Every structure is written in structure tokens, then in C-alpha cells.
Amino acid sequence: MASIQIAGIDHLAVSVSDLALSTRFYGRLLKFLGFKLLDKYEDSIGWTNGKTRVWLTEADAKGKKRKYRAGDIGFEHYAFELRSRKDVDALQTFLKKLGAEIVDPAGEYYEDYYAVYFLDPDGLRYEGMHYG
Numbered sequence: 001m002a003s004i005q006i007a008g009i010d011h012l013a014v015s016v017s018d019l020a021l022s023t024r025f026y027g028r029l030l031k032f033l034g035f036k037l038l039d040k041y042e043d044s045i046g047w048t049n050g051k052t053r054v055w056l057t058e059a060d061a062k063g064k065k066r067k068y069r070a071g072d073i074g075f076e077h078y079a080f081e082l083r084s085r086k087d088v089d090a091l092q093t094f095l096k097k098l099g100a101e102i103v104d105p106a107g108e109y110y111e112d113y114y115a116v117y118f119l120d121p122d123g124l125r126y127e128g129m130h131y132g
Contacts, residue, residue, distance in 0.1 A: 011046070011053035012078055017067075017122050019045070019058040025098070025121050026056060032094050033080060068123045077117070077125035084130055085114045091128040092116045 016022035023045055027037075035047035035054065046055040070076075082088055085106075092106045095118050103125065104117040115129035 009052055011055055013055040013057065014075075014120075014124065015059040015063060016056050016120075017059055017064050019043070019056060021121050022056050025100070026054065028098055029094075029100075030054060032091070070123065070125065075124060077127055079115070079127040079129050082128050082130045088114050088116055088128050088130050 014022075026047070027045075030047045030049075033049070035049045038046040038048040038053060040046075044055055044057040046053050048054075080091075082091065088106050092102065095102055095116070101119040102116060103119060104115070106114065106116040108114050112132050113129065115127050117125060117127045119125055
């Protein structure tokens with residue numbers, strides 16, 4: 001049987017507790033990271049950088065009753081690969097202005113692996129990172 005190869009990650013879809021609040025947060029963050037608004041609907045919004053899309057949708061009533069907790073089964077974190085260490089530092093500066101919670105500041109976490117880790121308004125963890 002022939003194997004197939006993945007061409008890339010097409011999109012990340014995130015359920016959020018407050019679509020308006022998260023739209024403001026992600027809108028500013030993703031614009032900083034080079035994304036543009038793709039589409040907006042009553043119950044969702046998406047951005048693209050021409051290769052990857054990020055979509056938000058509001059969690060349902062049952063989902064909103066339980067807050068996200070790091071360590072649960074499911075999404076652990078998503079990493080945005082950046083072009084340079086300087087870009088990682090610039091992202092950290094931007095995140096501070098945005099008021100995002102930085103859980104691990106910019107630094108070398110592994111040999112030749114430089115990153116900053118931060119949370120969205122619901123506590124979902126993201127990373128801006130660079131190899132080399």
C-alpha cells in the first residue's frame with residue numbers, strides 16, 4: 001500500500017468561551033503574525049496567512065460550564081514557527097502590550113530552540129518559536 005504525505009496543516013479550529021473577547025485577542029495577535037481576516041459569520045470567524053487558517057467558534061452552553069484546564073486530554077498547545085529569535089522577542093513584547101499571560105518567557109528551551117509560551121483568554125497555550 002502506498003503511503004500519503006501531508007502537505008501542511010490547513011487550519012486550527014478553536015472553541016472559545018466568549019467569541020467577542022477572543023475575536024479581539026486573536027484579531028490583534030494574528031494581524032501581528034501576518035494573518036488577514038478571511039471570513040466572519042454570526043457564530044465563527046477565521047483568519048489566514050495564505051497557508052494556514054485559524055478559526056474561532058463559541059463553545060456551546062455545556063462547554064462553557066467547564067473551564068479549560070491544562071493537563072486535560074486534548075489540545076496541549078499550538079506553536080507558530082517564526083523566522084528568527086528576533087521575531088520571538090518581538091512577539092513577546094507585543095504579547096505584553098496585548099496583556100496576554102506569558103507562562104514561559106522568551107528563551108532557549110532546547111539546544112537551538114528559542115521560544116515564548118503564552119495563553120489566550122481561555123487559558124489555551126500557544127508558542128512562538130524558532131529553530132537555530
